[in-house]
Amino acid sequence: MSYNKKHVSVTLPGVRGLSSSSGPRVCIVGGGPAGFYTAQQLLKARQDAAVDVYERLPVPFGLVRFGVAPDHPEVKNVINTFTQTAQHERCSFHGNVNVGKDVTIDELRQAYHAVVLSYGAEGNRSMGIPGEDLPGVFSAKDFVGWYNGLPSNKELRPDLSCETAVILGQGNVALDVARILLAPVEMLKETDITQNALKALAGSKVRRVLIVGRRGPLQIACTIKELREMVNLPNSRADMLPADFEGIAEALKDLPRPRKRLTELMMKAAKEGGDDKAEKCWGFRFFRSPVEVIAGADGKRATGIRLALNKLEGSGESARAEVTGQMEDVDCGLIISSIGYKSIPIDPAVPFDPRRAIVPNEMGRVQDTAGLYCSGWVKRGPTGVIATTMNDSFDTARVLIQDMEAGKLDLSVNKPGAQAITALLQTRGVRTVLFSQWEKINAEEEKRGKFLGKPREKLLDVDEMLKIWTDARFMSFENCSFKRKLCWILCFMHLFTKYRLYQ
Amino acid sequence: MAASAAVRSAVSLTQRFVRVSPDCSICPLYRLNACTGATDGFTAPSRRLRTSIGVCQSGDSSSPEEEERVVNVVYIDRCGPEDSCPRPGAGENALHLAHKHGVDLEGACEASLACSTCHVYVSSEHYEKLPEPEEREDDMLDMAPMLQENSRLGCQIVLTPELDGMELTLPKVTRNFYVDGHLPKPH
Numbered sequence: 001m002s003y004n005k006k007h008v009s010v011t012l013p014g015v016r017g018l019s020s021s022s023g024p025r026v027c028i029v030g031g032g033p034a035g036f037y038t039a040q041q042l043l044k045a046r047q048d049a050a051v052d053v054y055e056r057l058p059v060p061f062g063l064v065r066f067g068v069a070p071d072h073p074e075v076k077n078v079i080n081t082f083t084q085t086a087q088h089e090r091c092s093f094h095g096n097v098n099v100g101k102d103v104t105i106d107e108l109r110q111a112y113h114a115v116v117l118s119y120g121a122e123g124n125r126s127m128g129i130p131g132e133d134l135p136g137v138f139s140a141k142d143f144v145g146w147y148n149g150l151p152s153n154k155e156l157r158p159d160l161s162c163e164t165a166v167i168l169g170q171g172n173v174a175l176d177v178a179r180i181l182l183a184p185v186e187m188l189k190e191t192d193i194t195q196n197a198l199k200a201l202a203g204s205k206v207r208r209v210l211i212v213g214r215r216g217p218l219q220i221a222c223t224i225k226e227l228r229e230m231v232n233l234p235n236s237r238a239d240m241l242p243a244d245f246e247g248i249a250e251a252l253k254d255l256p257r258p259r260k261r262l263t264e265l266m267m268k269a270a271k272e273g274g275d276d277k278a279e280k281c282w283g284f285r286f287f288r289s290p291v292e293v294i295a296g297a298d299g300k301r302a303t304g305i306r307l308a309l310n311k312l313e314g315s316g317e318s319a320r321a322e323v324t325g326q327m328e329d330v331d332c333g334l335i336i337s338s339i340g341y342k343s344i345p346i347d348p349a350v351p352f353d354p355r356r357a358i359v360p361n362e363m364g365r366v367q368d369t370a371g372l373y374c375s376g377w378v379k380r381g382p383t384g385v386i387a388t389t390m391n392d393s394f395d396t397a398r399v400l401i402q403d404m405e406a407g408k409l410d411l412s413v414n415k416p417g418a419q420a421i422t423a424l425l426q427t428r429g430v431r432t433v434l435f436s437q438w439e440k441i442n443a444e445e446e447k448r449g450k451f452l453g454k455p456r457e458k459l460l461d462v463d464e465m466l467k468i469w470t471d472a473r474f475m476s477f478e479n480c481s482f483k484r485k486l487c488w489i490l491c492f493m494h495l496f497t498k499y500r501l502y503q
Numbered sequence: 504m505a506a507s508a509a510v511r512s513a514v515s516l517t518q519r520f521v522r523v524s525p526d527c528s529i530c531p532l533y534r535l536n537a538c539t540g541a542t543d544g545f546t547a548p549s550r551r552l553r554t555s556i557g558v559c560q561s562g563d564s565s566s567p568e569e570e571e572r573v574v575n576v577v578y579i580d581r582c583g584p585e586d587s588c589p590r591p592g593a594g595e596n597a598l599h600l601a602h603k604h605g606v607d608l609e610g611a612c613e614a615s616l617a618c619s620t621c622h623v624y625v626s627s628e629h630y631e632k633l634p635e636p637e638e639r640e641d642d643m644l645d646m647a648p649m650l651q652e653n654s655r656l657g658c659q660i661v662l663t664p665e666l667d668g669m670e671l672t673l674p675k676v677t678r679n680f681y682v683d684g685h686l687p688k689p690h
Contacts, residue, residue, distance in 0.1 A: 074617035075618065077611065077612045078618070081611060225646075228638075228642065257650065258646070258650070386618060387611065388648070390609060
């Protein structure tokens with residue numbers, strides 16, 4: 001299917017033209033939770049501020065769309081808040097703009113009074129072990145992107161024909177992956193998981209998932225909600241090693257409430273196990289670090305993983321894992337590394353700390369760079385739930401407003417904002433996607449989903465997304481739904497009858 | 504007569520913004536001797552006290568206009584039968600009421616127990632009157648920064664007449680502390 005790739009220059013209704021506005025103009029790089037929450041606060045705090053959000057994909061919402069698990073639809077309700085922000089008259093969304101490539105940070109800084117970097121963490125930490133690049137080994141970020149329809153992961157095609165899967169890391173992402181691997185397909189098929197992932201999971205032979213961590217039960221990074229979902233998974237039982245829990249019961253009473261409740265639930269699951277007749281099983285394995293991915297006889301794919309056994313030095317959150325020298329091999333055909341996302345530098349003009357993989361900053365003000373701010377994971381590191389990012393984004397917005405009011409940003413200079421950047425992008429042949437156009441893509445996804453009994457069927461192809469909003473402008477009568485056709489016919493009949501009577 | 508006159512004059516105050524200085528004794532930062540004292544001077548609406556339309560205050564709402572740290576308090580009072588204040592709907596929850604009256608209580612998941620953004624501290628005498636939280640609410644509260652003994656999720660607080668006069672304080676969460684100083688580790 002081909003379409004005319006010539007760039008069409010058109011001003012659509014609803015595009016804000018604030019050429020005569022004299023208020024502060026702020027640019028936000030990244031259309032995920034951090035970007036939208038920062039925008040929300042700026043718009044609320046300053047009635048004269050205009051905020052423009054730039055996003056690399058044609059579709060907004062970042063990890064809310066591509067990271068939150070398909071069976072957690074309530075977590076995605078926050079999209080309604082973000083939609084309100086995007087539809088605000090002083091806010092505009094520009095999708096399909098790759099900042100750093102299509103437009104530089106310096107160009108944005110010239111067009112705006114302030115630029116906020118909220119572009120999150122699109123890379124992942126690697127294990128740094130031999131065999132990590134063998135087929136059968138994936139990062140959790142890519143695996144999650146695959147079942148959530150991230151365009152760059154649509155060709156992942158993980159082989160799910162093995163019995164055992166090993167996940168390295170014990171955070172919420174690791175538990176999401178484990179849960180999706182073991183959840184009944186009847187439950188998944190009513191979610192917005194992609195059709196190709198659903199088909200692959202329906203044919204999956206994976207029956208056992210081990211979730212491996214370097215340290216002990218008291219250092220586990222997941223939260224209780226996700227653990228409870230594992231414990232309650234239908235047709236599955238928990239399978240843990242009693243030795244891993246030695247000394248834990250005694251430590252319970254001194255723990256703060258969240259850690260205590262989490263540990264109690266874990267111990268209960270370890271002790272009770274579950275229904276012996278269950279076909280699937282899952283379990284934590286503690287005090288183990290990956291040292292090598294073992295390849296099969298032909299050397300072509302992963303067939304196991306070698307784990308080093310650790311002991312713990314110290315206690316509590318700061319306990320460290322020390323090697324003991326002992327090793328253990330686990331047979332498995334699917335290895336998923338869930339040890340953390342990682343931000344990457346966006347533009348040479350922006351300082352970047354490669355060790356911590358964040359943009360160095362003081363409370364959201366980028367170091368040594370006036371007028372540049374950051375919020376979300378690129379500011380603090382890739383940890384925390386939406387609520388954490390929300391608070392963090394509010395903090396950055398607060399700091400930015402303070403700087404405006406203290407005169408640290410020169411608001412007396414008029415900045416052209418989106419007008420200048422859109423013009424620049426047009427000359428470079430970049431098709432931006434406005435929010436109203438995302439809404440057409442959204443409607444198409446919901447329509448396709450309805451046909452399949454799902455809330456939506458995500459489009460996986462950027463070209464297809466760009467095509468949808470183009471085609472929508474030329475929607476023909478034949479493509480209308482039956483109801484709409486009927487309405488048109490009745491309308492014509494009414495007009496026809498009316499004018500005949502008046503003849 | 505005097506009482507209803509006082510109530511009627513209080514009603515006319517309901518639309519005004521009022522600032523109230525905080526009670527340091529409930530603040531975990533103060534208790535940990537980690538209080539930094541000064542406010543950042545940010546005067547967004549979210550840092551001001553607002554009384555709701557359905558509120559009738561009793562006479563003693565003296566409010567020192569201090570610039571020191573301001574705490575959000577939502578008064579959700581029920582009107583007595585002798586005046587004409589509109590009442591919040593029976594069974595309405597604290598989050599919806601806050602939104603109706605423009606209080607900046609976030610509700611990211613829209614009351615579906617999937618986040619902790621509507622975390623509030625409940626005034627102690629009313630906390631006891633609330634029904635026990637269900638397990639799912641406790642699970643979400645565990646993720647809220649600056650958790651306290653009197654923490655609840657606003658979307659789970661259903662307003663009933665016995666909660667008359669309840670004060671809900673929005674946590675000031677510029678840093679990710681737990682009550683005991685625990686810093687959440689990366690995950």
